[in-house]
Amino acid sequence: GAVVSQHPSRVICKSGTSVKIECRSLDFQATTMFWYRQFPKQSLMLMATSNEGSKATYEQGVEKDKFLINHASLTLSTLTVTSAHPEDSSFYICSARDGGRGGPYNEQFFGPGTRLTVL
Amino acid sequence: AQTVTQSQPEMSVQEAETVTLSCTYDTSESDYYLFWYKQPPSRQMILVIRQEAYKQQNATENRFSVNFQKAAKSFSLKISDSQLGDAAMYFCAYSLDTGTASKLTFGTGTRLQVTL
Numbered sequence: 001g002a003v004v005s006q007h008p009s010r011v012i013c014k015s016g017t018s019v020k021i022e023c024r025s026l027d028f029q030a031t032t033m034f035w036y037r038q039f040p041k042q043s044l045m046l047m048a049t050s051n052e053g054s055k056a057t058y059e060q061g062v063e064k065d066k067f068l069i070n071h072a073s074l075t076l077s078t079l080t081v082t083s084a085h086p087e088d089s090s091f092y093i094c095s096a097r098d099g100g101r102g103g104p105y106n107e108q109f110f111g112p113g114t115r116l117t118v119l
Numbered sequence: 120a121q122t123v124t125q126s127q128p129e130m131s132v133q134e135a136e137t138v139t140l141s142c143t144y145d146t147s148e149s150d151y152y153l154f155w156y157k158q159p160p161s162r163q164m165i166l167v168i169r170q171e172a173y174k175q176q177n178a179t180e181n182r183f184s185v186n187f188q189k190a191a192k193s194f195s196l197k198i199s200d201s202q203l204g205d206a207a208m209y210f211c212a213y214s215l216d217t218g219t220a221s222k223l224t225f226g227t228g229t230r231l232q233v234t235l
Contacts, residue, residue, distance in 0.1 A: 034222060043210060043225045044164075091162060097221060108223065110164035 003027055004096050006111035013084055014119055021079045021114045023094030029074040030096035034108065035067075038091040050077050084118045091115050121146045123213050125226035132201045133234050139186075140196045140229045142211030148172075151215050153187065153194045154223070158208040167209070170194065198231075206233045 003026040013019050023033055032051050036044040050056040050071035058064050066088075068080040077096075081088055092115075095108040122145045132138035144153070155167040170178045170187050177185050182202075186195045198205055211226040 032221070038162075043227045044223075046222055046224075049222055093162075093164065095164075095223075107166065107169075108221075113162045 002098065002107075002109045004030075004094065004109045004111040006092075006094055006114050008114060009112065010115045010117075012117045012119065015085055016083055018080055018082045019084055019116060021081075021092055021094075021116075023077045023079070023096065023111050025075045025096040025098075025109070028096075028098045028109075030077070030098065031074065032097040033071055033077040034095045034097075035069060035077075035079050036093040036095070038093060038113075040091075044093060047079075081116065084116070086118045089116055089118045121148075121213050121224050123211050123224050123226035125211055125229050127229045128227070129230045129232070131232040131234060132198070132205075134201055134203060136201055137197060137199045138201055138231065140198075140209055140211075140231070142194045142196070142226055144192050144194065144211070144213050144226075146192070146213065148215060151213060153185075154212040154214070155183070155185070155194075155196045156210045156212060156225075157205075158210065158228075160207070164210075168196065201233050203233050203235075206231055 005024045007022045035047045038044050046059050047062045048056045048058045048069050050069045052071050052074050056069035071077040091113050093113045094111045097108050124143045151172045153170045157165045157167050168178050168180045168183050182199045184197045208228045208230050210228045212223045214223050
């Protein structure tokens with residue numbers, strides 16, 4: 001159980017186009033989803049936190065209009081990189097928090113990531 | 120703001136030996152959670168072990184154990200009987216658990232090599 005998928009796993013796009021990345025919780029309801037960005041040989045940097053049915057909370061320095069996040073259902077969140085540029089090339093990882101489980105901590109489960117290359 | 124520091128960019132251990140990865144953190148909170156995540160070449164993040172700050176007992180998961188020193192704000196990971204499959208990036212992470220504050224703050228990571 002507790003599987004999170006991401007689609008696509010790899011995407012190459014031209015500069016100026018928009019790219020949508022999907023994050024799905026396959027066997028649980030995710031009340032909260034997180035989007036991270038990871039540059040080569042670096043750590044994960046949180047971009048934003050999204051709660052189902054409400055606006056995402058972005059971390060300082062992350063452009064809201066460039067990285068659009070939608071969490072329309074309890075199993076799906078999308079990240080759209082608008083007007084992509086080569087500097088947006090990175091590895092994007094989502095995680096989902098299981099809101100249905102009890103206990104002192106609701107663990108985050110990570111997706112396998114999406115490698116975005118902007119030419 | 121909370122920060123997590125991993126001072127060892129790379130570590131190496133021989134197969135079957137023991138290695139300890141270091142992590143320190145800074146927080147003004149008293150209740151929080153600490154984690155070690157493994158990221159193999161596939162890039163899939165895998166939870167290795169979790170420690171609740173209110174628990175004095177160090178967490179253990181098979182060959183993996185932690186040394187949690189709350190006063191010193193230190194949280195090291197010990198891997199015993201190292202295996203080739205343990206080779207990966209290891210990230211230390213910190214989290215509160217109050218709604219959106221449950222976000223994870225990661226350290227810079229330690230790359231672990233396992234040699235024969």
